[in-house]
Amino acid sequence: MVSPEEEHARIMLGQDAASTMLGITLVDVGPGRAVTAMTVRADMVNGWGSCHGALVAAVADTAFAVACNSFGVVTVAQNFEIEFLLAAKEGDRLVATATRRSGAGRTGVYDVTVTREGSDEVVAEFRGRSRSLGTPIEPGAQA
Amino acid sequence: MVSPEEEHARIMLGQDAASTMLGITLVDVGPGRAVTAMTVRADMVNGWGSCHGALVAAVADTAFAVACNSFGVVTVAQNFEIEFLLAAKEGDRLVATATRRSGAGRTGVYDVTVTREGSDEVVAEFRGRSRSLGTPIEPGAQA
Amino acid sequence: MVSPEEEHARIMLGQDAASTMLGITLVDVGPGRAVTAMTVRADMVNGWGSCHGALVAAVADTAFAVACNSFGVVTVAQNFEIEFLLAAKEGDRLVATATRRSGAGRTGVYDVTVTREGSDEVVAEFRGRSRSLGTPIEPGAQA
């Protein structure tokens, strides 16, 4: 049995070429929550030998997108902010856990914590604000 | 003649596999400022047909990194936040212009505006806080 | 002669009991920009002898509000973020300079720099995102 949240994620991620290119996979999804993972590849490292900050943000942003779209309505990011706590290195597997914190009207606030798999080390804390567009999620849906 | 800022950028970007992978190029660099560009490829689009938000952030984050490292001291991001104003689409060429806004001690605050090339349309506004590590920029330097 | 921006500011600040209570005054206003000032009083200091961070934010937030309402349409803050660079002390006069950075549709992005008067020292950098409600600014207008 596929849950409604899994079905919405399947449609959205099936069209998400960027997450595929970055090797981001879906680990879990439920109402207002999602877990994604990404392994830091050699081609994801910045000039100082750490995972490029925006790619740490990418695994979190995809978890955020799956979580805020889990309710079946096309929803986009208005903004996000990310605090970097520890540098991630090549070969690290990053796990991003997104949870809906609160919301009002078409707006939602989501937290995403990025950890290094197999440890309790937090690499980054991400917070995003989403806005629902009101369109139902169907194959071929666009923002 | 190569300016000191160009030399620091050359060393850092020469080691930056992530920016290379994403096709991010350096357009200009000076003391506390940098301009980068990236074309939105088919493999950079998210589930709703727009450039993945974290990849819009990537071109800005690389401009931020070049600008805050322009003074010749290894400097890393503590955080950034990004506001999305317009969706970027496949084929759009994004130009990110980073400028140092202010700072105190080892901290710097940088603004990066991402526009669509050939228009005055702002795709996103990014702000980052940097922290200098005190190490000089040399080939092989690490954070 | 009173400019339209001065007239909008006069109506809004005339109803703004909070800014009055905090001694925040308007120094200048124009289209998409405003300057406010506040002197750090003894009753504005926090547990560690510095101006309470939210009161540094207050002088900036009022400048932001005047700037984003300068166009004559009732406009409210969706979010703001503030980076603290230097502690302000009792007796310091803080000057907040707000400028519209960009926008799209009903959204505007504003930067506010808070300096210590009579120096070039930056106390804080503030960025806010506004949303226009579409209602004209008139005496008695509400959000």
Place this chain on the structure above:
Amino acid sequence: MVSPEEEHARIMLGQDAASTMLGITLVDVGPGRAVTAMTVRADMVNGWGSCHGALVAAVADTAFAVACNSFGVVTVAQNFEIEFLLAAKEGDRLVATATRRSGAGRTGVYDVTVTREGSDEVVAEFRGRSRSLGTPIEPGAQA
């Protein structure tokens, strides 16, 4: 019996003239967490009839300060960001609940949710980044 966290809060808030001026009270404190409250007075309302955004931030910022200082080491804010979800009105009692989310080295990340007392309505979501200065909390301590 007074817990160590209560003792640290008592010292810090005993010196915090700003929180006193705003009528902010401590409801609860524990390791890495705190709850504060503030009633929106007539002199806290902005030009559009809602609680001034920076004063919503104030009740959250004080909860953040108590939580990040609960471990007995003088700790200050580096930045915070706040998302406004619902307008608070005169007479509303705002409750701010701060919890430590994560940290590394001298840095901590704290979330603060501001609700309207007696409801589950979220007025604002606040996130702050703290930096420990290393000095023990004692009467007369300064940042």
